[in-house]
Amino acid sequence: MQAIETCRTPRLGGVVEMCDHCQFTHIRYRSCRNRHCPKCQGIARERWLADRRTELLPTEYFHVVFTVPEPIASLAFYNKSVVYNILFRATAQTLLAIAEERLGLELGFFCVLHSWGQNLHFHPHLHCVVPGGGLSADHERWIAAKRGFLLPVTVLARRFRRLMIEALTKAYADGELQFFGDLAPLRDPIAFARFLTPLKHKDWVVYAKPPFGGPARVLEYLGRYTHRVAISNQRLLALQDGQVSFSWTDYRDSLRKVMTVSAEQFIRLFLQHALPPGFQRIRYYGFLANCHRADKLVLCRSLLATPCSDLLPTPTAYPNFCAQLRLCPQCGIGTMAPLQILFPCPEPMLVNTS
Numbered sequence: 181m182q183a184i185e186t187c188r189t190p191r192l193g194g195v196v197e198m199c200d201h202c203q204f205t206h207i208r209y210r211s212c213r214n215r216h217c218p219k220c221q222g223i224a225r226e227r228w229l230a231d232r233r234t235e236l237l238p239t240e241y242f243h244v245v246f247t248v249p250e251p252i253a254s255l256a257f258y259n260k261s262v263v264y265n266i267l268f269r270a271t272a273q274t275l276l277a278i279a280e281e282r283l284g285l286e287l288g289f290f291c292v293l294h295s296w297g298q299n300l301h302f303h304p305h306l307h308c309v310v311p312g313g314g315l316s317a318d319h320e321r322w323i324a325a326k327r328g329f330l331l332p333v334t335v336l337a338r339r340f341r342r343l344m345i346e347a348l349t350k351a352y353a354d355g356e357l358q359f360f361g362d363l364a365p366l367r368d369p370i371a372f373a374r375f376l377t378p379l380k381h382k383d384w385v386v387y388a389k390p391p392f393g394g395p396a397r398v399l400e401y402l403g404r405y406t407h408r409v410a411i412s413n414q415r416l417l418a419l420q421d422g423q424v425s426f427s428w429t430d431y432r433d434s435l436r437k438v439m440t441v442s443a444e445q446f447i448r449l450f451l452q453h454a455l456p457p458g459f460q461r462i463r464y465y466g467f468l469a470n471c472h473r474a475d476k477l478v479l480c481r482s483l484l485a486t487p488c489s490d491l492l493p494t495p496t497a498y499p500n501f502c503a504q505l506r507l508c509p510q511c512g513i514g515t516m517a518p519l520q521i522l523f524p525c526p527e528p529m530l531v532n533t534s
Contacts, residue, residue, distance in 0.1 A: 181451065183214035193524035201514025207522065216409045216454055223505075225407035228462075229399050232290075235468065237480055240312035241398045242330045243389040246271045246340055247305040249382060251375065254363060255348070256295075256304050261456040262356050263348075264293060264304065270343035271306050272465040278331050278339060285314035285323040288467035288476065292402065296410045298428040299439060300449040307405070309398050315467055315480065322483040330388060337386040344384075345376055406462060410453040419443065 186192050194209035211220045248256070248267065256263035271291060279287045289310040297303040313324040325331075351357050352372055359366045366372045411426060417438060418425040424446040430437050441449070455461060467476035508514040 181447075183212035184217045187212035187214070187217050187219055190522070190525050194522045195518045196520035196522065197516040198519045199508035199510060199514035200517050201508060202511040204508055204510035204514075205519065206509070206516075208516070209522075215407070218408065218411065218413050221407035225403060228406060229403050232399055235473070235477055236398070237311055237477075238484060239324065240327070242310045242312060243398075243401070244275070244308040244310055244330070244333075244336070245305055245385075245387040245389070246274075246308065246336075247303075247385040247387070248344065249379060249384060251379060252344065252348070253302060253304055255357070257302055257452070258360050258363065259357050260295075261459060262351055264456075264459065266344060266347040266351065267304065267306060268293070268463055270340055270347060271308065272463075273343055274336055274340045275308065275310065275331070276466055278335055279314060280317075282331060282335075283314070283323060283325060285316060286466055287311070287314045288465070288469075288473075288480075290462060290464045290468055292406055293461040294405065295453045298431070300410055300426075300428075300446075300453075302452055307402065309402060315476070315483070319479060320483075322480065333386045333388050336388075337384045340386055341380070341382075341384040345380060349376065409455075410450050 188194075188209040188211055190209060192210040192212065194207055196205065197208050198205045211217070213220050215221060215224075246267070252263070256267075268291060275287055275289060279285055287310060289308050292307045293304070294307060295302060295304045310330060312327075312330060313322055315321075316323050348357075352369075366375055415426045415428070416424070417427060422443050423440050424443055425438055425440045426446075427436060427438055429435070464470055464473065467473070467480065506515050508516055
């Protein structure tokens with residue numbers, strides 16, 4: 181919270197910059213670089229997108245979403261690190277196992293954790309980007325899934341449900357779960373068993389969206405959400421009389437709406453999505469796992485008869501983004517060059533830039 185409060189303010193220091201074309205001068209305060217800050221992570225996002233573009237394969241890509249029921253979400257609220265890790269493991273095991281059993285192939289995919297809905301309520305779920313095929317067991321050929329169809333969501337949901345409940349039961353037995361507030365009675369083993377029993381028969385939601393229009397569409401879509409937490413500045417509409425108004429999309433009727441809450445409530449809604457320290461919210465599995473990603477991508481491209489150079493992004497994509505950040509906001513032609521360093525100070529200060 182302190183990082184967000186001080187981001188791009190005199191408290192972090194900054195630099196006076198001048199345009200080398202029109203001599204426009206302004207102060208650029210330093211950013212906090214906190215991964216929860218809605219004003220930061222732009223460069224990190226572009227660097228991540230540039231890396232992912234080099235990994236795209238010439239095949240269909242599917243967007244699969246794994247969601248936990250509300251009782252599990254309430255459990256995750258007080259046990260984020262434990263339940264989030266279980267969610268990642270159960271999702272990965274489900275996709276890898278079903279793909280091997282049904283199609284006889286090894287998938288390669290990445291997952292991105294989201295804990296929010298458009299209205300900022302706590303709603304943990306995983307977005308997975310999965311190619312429409314994978315490597316055969318002997319790594320001698322590429323096996324393509326049926327066009328427009330990856331894996332049956334009903335089968336995925338049942339396997340995911342079983343793995344999640346088994347992992348939560350084990351975490352409880354190992355003493356890894358904590359219970360507070362309304363969940364305090366679950367400290368009793370019998371109560372916890374009763375808590376899980378209805379979930380074993382409930383239909384869990386695994387949603388597979390239609391395939392993307394092409395590999396480039398994968399990153400175009402997901403890139404908006406990889407390096408952002410809860411809400412972007414563009415959705416903030418007003419702060420008036422202690423009330424914060426922000427826009428959100430109600431997907432039940434696909435209408436854009438406005439929600440107004442107290443400032444304290446807005447801060448609470450935002451901070452409930454803060455990640456545990458050091459927690460990785462983007463993870464890679466199968467042939468995209470970090471330990472052998474480079475080698476297996478070369479193998480995939482050779483089996484697909486696609487030269488690596490055909491899939492590389494435009495070399496100037498990331499540098500161009502960085503160069504645009506340095507463009508003069510006044511004339512749009514010149515480049516902003518540092519003129520004077522401003523050291524961090526607790527109070528705003530006036531700088532003579534004449």
